[in-house]
Amino acid sequence: MSEAVPKKRLNPQRVVVREEDPRDRRGSFAEALHPYTRDEAIAEARRCIQCGKPWCMEACPISQDARTYLKLIAGGDFDAARDVILRDNPLADCLGRVCYHYCEAACPVRKRGEPIAIRHLKRAALDYATSAAPYPAGPATGQRVAVIGGGPAGLMAAWILAQRGHAVTVFEATNRLGGLMTGTIPGYRLPDEVFARDMERFASLPIEFRILTRFPRDLDLDRLLSEYDAVFVGLGTHKSKRLGIPGENLDGVLTALRFLAETKAGLRSSIRPRVVVIGGGDVAMDSARSALRLGAEEVTIVYRRSREEMPADDQEIREAMDEGARFEFLSAPKRFLGIRRLEGIELQQMNLGPPDESGRRKPVPLDVPPTMMRCDAAIVAVSQEADLDGIPLDLGIRLGKDGTLEADPTTGATARNGVYAGGGGSVVHAMAAAKRAALAIDAFLVERRTRVT
Numbered sequence: 001m002s003e004a005v006p007k008k009r010l011n012p013q014r015v016v017v018r019e020e021d022p023r024d025r026r027g028s029f030a031e032a033l034h035p036y037t038r039d040e041a042i043a044e045a046r047r048c049i050q051c052g053k054p055w056c057m058e059a060c061p062i063s064q065d066a067r068t069y070l071k072l073i074a075g076g077d078f079d080a081a082r083d084v085i086l087r088d089n090p091l092a093d094c095l096g097r098v099c100y101h102y103c104e105a106a107c108p109v110r111k112r113g114e115p116i117a118i119r120h121l122k123r124a125a126l127d128y129a130t131s132a133a134p135y136p137a138g139p140a141t142g143q144r145v146a147v148i149g150g151g152p153a154g155l156m157a158a159w160i161l162a163q164r165g166h167a168v169t170v171f172e173a174t175n176r177l178g179g180l181m182t183g184t185i186p187g188y189r190l191p192d193e194v195f196a197r198d199m200e201r202f203a204s205l206p207i208e209f210r211i212l213t214r215f216p217r218d219l220d221l222d223r224l225l226s227e228y229d230a231v232f233v234g235l236g237t238h239k240s241k242r243l244g245i246p247g248e249n250l251d252g253v254l255t256a257l258r259f260l261a262e263t264k265a266g267l268r269s270s271i272r273p274r275v276v277v278i279g280g281g282d283v284a285m286d287s288a289r290s291a292l293r294l295g296a297e298e299v300t301i302v303y304r305r306s307r308e309e310m311p312a313d314d315q316e317i318r319e320a321m322d323e324g325a326r327f328e329f330l331s332a333p334k335r336f337l338g339i340r341r342l343e344g345i346e347l348q349q350m351n352l353g354p355p356d357e358s359g360r361r362k363p364v365p366l367d368v369p370p371t372m373m374r375c376d377a378a379i380v381a382v383s384q385e386a387d388l389d390g391i392p393l394d395l396g397i398r399l400g401k402d403g404t405l406e407a408d409p410t411t412g413a414t415a416r417n418g419v420y421a422g423g424g425g426s427v428v429h430a431m432a433a434a435k436r437a438a439l440a441i442d443a444f445l446v447e448r449r450t451r452v453t
């Protein structure tokens with residue numbers, strides 16, 4: 001039962017999200033942000049001014065109705081809030097921790113103070129609601145869909161299609177589901193059990209998961225199209241870009257994806273003492289913060305632009321600083337130094353010129369001699385892209401600007417009838433691309449069915 005919500009007066013100050021002490025965080029991969037208590041969640045949700053136009057929902061790539069669930073939390077009805085969230089979002093427990101919260105950027109309260117903590121309230125809604133029943137499957141259509149890739153995109157596509165009664169098989173190359181989200185985002189931001197909670201709700205859906213099955217090596221497209229009525233391809237971005245500078249093959253130079261995947265899988269329990277991380281995005285922040293947790297004595301993040309141009313989330317940058325990471329701005333790696341084993345890195349000081357095609361000011365080298373920084377490990381976190389190796393060319397799948405798979409922007413349709421593709425640079429964007437494709441696949445299957453009957 002919902003309690004009466006008192007009349008609104010804009011409160012510009014957010015109910016504080018408590019954090020583990022940064023000194024304790026360094027030694028542990030335990031979750032760093034503490035949940036709101038029930039009362040704190042209600043108090044924070046009551047700050048929402050319930051705008052006439054749902055700016056938060058419009059900013060959300062999967063159109064989560066935050067305005068409605070905030071109202072329900074404000075009234076203490078966590079079960080109803082949970083239902084609104086789960087209606088559009090099968091990975092809500094995860095997104096309550098790692099979403100880039102585009103809704104908060106659009107929240108008008110931001111103009112007068114801190115935006116409503118919508119992401120943290122999503123987490124609270126699921127924490128304080130009773131656990132949800134598994135999703136019901138729709139009446140069976142007799143049609144089958146193959147989904148390649150068990151990351152957020154593949155899971156979103158499978159969730160939508162299974163609820164519409166299609167039998168789905170998810171083919172995943174590795175031995176686990178969740179893609180980069182579960183495989184690389186460190187446990188202090190996303191513990192494994194959170195994803196497990198999201199997956200429990202999939203239990204009643206007609207989805208078969210086949211792990212350790214790589215496309216097209218283990219199953220090619222012709223075979224898939226002979227066994228399934230449609231195919232969705234959601235491969236993610238698993239190819240790390242290289243810097244292309246001398247010394248990149250030295251022992252001690254690692255790619256961020258490999259370093260983070262090994263750390264998350266528990267295959268790495270230490271790192272050499274002096275670590276340099278190259279890059280300015282969230283992957284760089286995760287690498288630096290993980291290196292500190294693995295016992296590095298000194299971690300320096302080298303970024304070629306200034307703090308203002310850093311693409312990483314502000315909160316991630318602040319948390320990395322609090323934990324002791326140093327930042328070397330306007331600095332670009334020129335070469336790695338050492339014989340077989342990394343001993344240092346040569347850095348070129350940069351300045352900022354006019355904006356480039358990304359809209360950010362372009363870094364240009366200053367006419368000064370390079371400097372040398374000693375280090376024993378370097379983690380390259382400059383960017384990653386989809387690995388199209390082996391993907392049939394006749395699908396016409398391209399790499400988008402952010403390195404993700406791109407096909408038809410509104411439907412995800414590829415050049416082959418019945419084959420769709422998509423992904424995104426964030427969890428929620430990958431899910432949004434998969435949603436567009438899954439709705440198009442469903443329409444394609446309905447049309448096929450009606451043609452046959």
Ligand SMILES: Cc1cc2nc3c(=O)[nH]c(=O)nc-3n(C[C@H](O)[C@H](O)[C@H](O)COP(=O)(O)OP(=O)(O)OC[C@H]3O[C@@H](n4cnc5c(N)ncnc54)[C@H](O)[C@@H]3O)c2cc1C
Nearest residue numbers: 149151152153173179180181215235236423425426427430
């Ligand atoms: C370190 C790090 C931190 C991040 N932090 C955040 C964050 O805080 N918030 C956020 O929103 N986003 C974050 N992201 C981005 C986010 O993880 C991705 O955008 C999202 O996972 C993309 O989903 P996807 O399903 O398209 O791809 P993926 O998550 O990569 O999943 C694709 C899946 O397909 C499988 N696969 C690949 N090729 C094949 C094949 N040939 N055959 C079969 N299976 C295959 C892969 O093994 C994988 O499981 C982060 C990424 C990294 C690397």
